[in-house]
Amino acid sequence: MTSQTSTTPSNDHLMGVYKRAPLAFERGRGSRLTSTQGEDYLDCVAGIATAGLGHCHPKIVDVLKTQGEKLWHVSNIYTIPEQTALADALCAKTFADVVFFTNSGTEAIECALKTARKYHWANGQPERIEVIGFEGAFHGRSYAAVYAAGNPTYVEGFGPPLPGYTQLPFGDMEVFESALNDKTAAVIIEPVQGEGGARSLPAADLKLMRDLCTQHGVLLILDEIQCGLGRTGRLFAHEWAEHSAPDIMCIAKALGNGFPVGACLSTREAAKGMTVGSHGSTYGGNPLAMAIGLAAFEELSKDETLANVRLVSGFFTQQLKGLQDRFPDLIVDIRGKGLLIGIKLTSNNREFMALARDQHLLVAGGGDNCVRLVPSLLMTQEEASEAIAKLEATLEVVRKDKAAAA
Numbered sequence: 001m002t003s004q005t006s007t008t009p010s011n012d013h014l015m016g017v018y019k020r021a022p023l024a025f026e027r028g029r030g031s032r033l034t035s036t037q038g039e040d041y042l043d044c045v046a047g048i049a050t051a052g053l054g055h056c057h058p059k060i061v062d063v064l065k066t067q068g069e070k071l072w073h074v075s076n077i078y079t080i081p082e083q084t085a086l087a088d089a090l091c092a093k094t095f096a097d098v099v100f101f102t103n104s105g106t107e108a109i110e111c112a113l114k115t116a117r118k119y120h121w122a123n124g125q126p127e128r129i130e131v132i133g134f135e136g137a138f139h140g141r142s143y144a145a146v147y148a149a150g151n152p153t154y155v156e157g158f159g160p161p162l163p164g165y166t167q168l169p170f171g172d173m174e175v176f177e178s179a180l181n182d183k184t185a186a187v188i189i190e191p192v193q194g195e196g197g198a199r200s201l202p203a204a205d206l207k208l209m210r211d212l213c214t215q216h217g218v219l220l221i222l223d224e225i226q227c228g229l230g231r232t233g234r235l236f237a238h239e240w241a242e243h244s245a246p247d248i249m250c251i252a253k254a255l256g257n258g259f260p261v262g263a264c265l266s267t268r269e270a271a272k273g274m275t276v277g278s279h280g281s282t283y284g285g286n287p288l289a290m291a292i293g294l295a296a297f298e299e300l301s302k303d304e305t306l307a308n309v310r311l312v313s314g315f316f317t318q319q320l321k322g323l324q325d326r327f328p329d330l331i332v333d334i335r336g337k338g339l340l341i342g343i344k345l346t347s348n349n350r351e352f353m354a355l356a357r358d359q360h361l362l363v364a365g366g367g368d369n370c371v372r373l374v375p376s377l378l379m380t381q382e383e384a385s386e387a388i389a390k391l392e393a394t395l396e397v398v399r400k401d402k403a404a405a406a
């Protein structure tokens with residue numbers, strides 16, 4: 001621990017919005033990271049579900065180099081063949097007819113919310129502005145995104161609330177049904193909540209939500225920024241529920257495998273208000289981002305990738321249940337879907353993350369006192385087994401510390 005701290009820079013000139021671990025990395029390959037101290041770590045964070053194919057995936061590195069020598073950026077003044085190609089690929093594999101490319105998840109959310117309101121405006125119903133979100137959600141950090149999720153700590157101190165945003169309890173379908181009315185523009189939900197602690201919405205609830213939205217003329221926006229792109233073992237999490245395709249869907253994170261790329265996907269109908277001049281982005285969809293996105297999407301969509309997620313997540317779940325049986329005083333719940341796994345703890349989750357780092361295992365935090373495992377979708381079963389052993393070692397330490405404190 002002290003050796004990590006000694007060479008970690010002070011960060012004095014960085015805005016103090018992050019509580020950073022005193023640990024820095026120099027290189028990565030697959031699910032392995034090497035610290036600036038030359039020590040190896042097993043990575044179950046993957047840049048928060050972002051390096052979906054693992055660090056420095058050789059195919060993505062190749063594309064980065066090749067496109068980097070050809071062309072980076074020209075602006076959406078022009079036709080961008082790489083952008084057309086990625087939009088075609090995304091639409092071929094989803095409900096969507098049209099795509100708007102962004103540099104982040106937040107911007108994809110921003111586009112989705114604007115698209116939804118503009119749709120009703122274009123339909124002659126400008127009064128339909130209400131957006132229903134859910135408690136525990138995370139949609140990003142722009143004004144619209146923080147009000148769509150409503151997390152009090154993310155909106156506090158930033159001035160008067162934006163009108164037209166409400167949150168309902170996650171998974172209470174009766175409350176949901178009674179909340180829809182003729183002012184409702186859209187519903188926004190993560191099929192599996194990420195930051196909220198890997199809470200998965202039952203397939204039947206998503207299906208019912210879809211049906212109710214259709215009945216009431218409300219647009220369904222799915223935030224698949226974290227749970228999409230193979231993370232749950234299907235290309236998109238909503239595919240686990242039949243006939244539950246959204247009107248609009250946001251993706252990002254794994255789409256660039258660490259290079260900033262996001263997208264807002266929509267049916268042609270839902271995007272009818274988004275006409276020339278109504279939205280835009282300087283960087284969004286530039287040739288470099290699109291070449292990388294296209295290569296990453298091809299790898300993420302492969303049957304082998306999705307099959308690996310199902311295999312390794314099955315192994316994780318079974319092994320974690322075993323740990324829960326052995327440490328019932330420390331593990332309260334194992335949840336999530338695919339390789340978006342939440343372990344709800346009785347001890348402090350932040351402290352657990354630090355103790356796991358001592359075992360050279362990286363895990364993410366999450367709401368509801370969870371730690372999250374969101375590793376590369378290409379993690380092997382051997383690596384998963386190593387992660388379980390390191391988690392077990394961490395749990396032993398927590399138990400000893402607890403006994404010592406008692």
Ligand SMILES: *Cc1c(COP(=O)(O)O)cnc(C)c1O
Binds near residue numbers: 195224
């Ligand atoms: C990460 C995330 C976002 C925000 O994406 P950024 O790229 O950080 O702007 C939005 N929604 C969900 C579900 C996320 O996990």
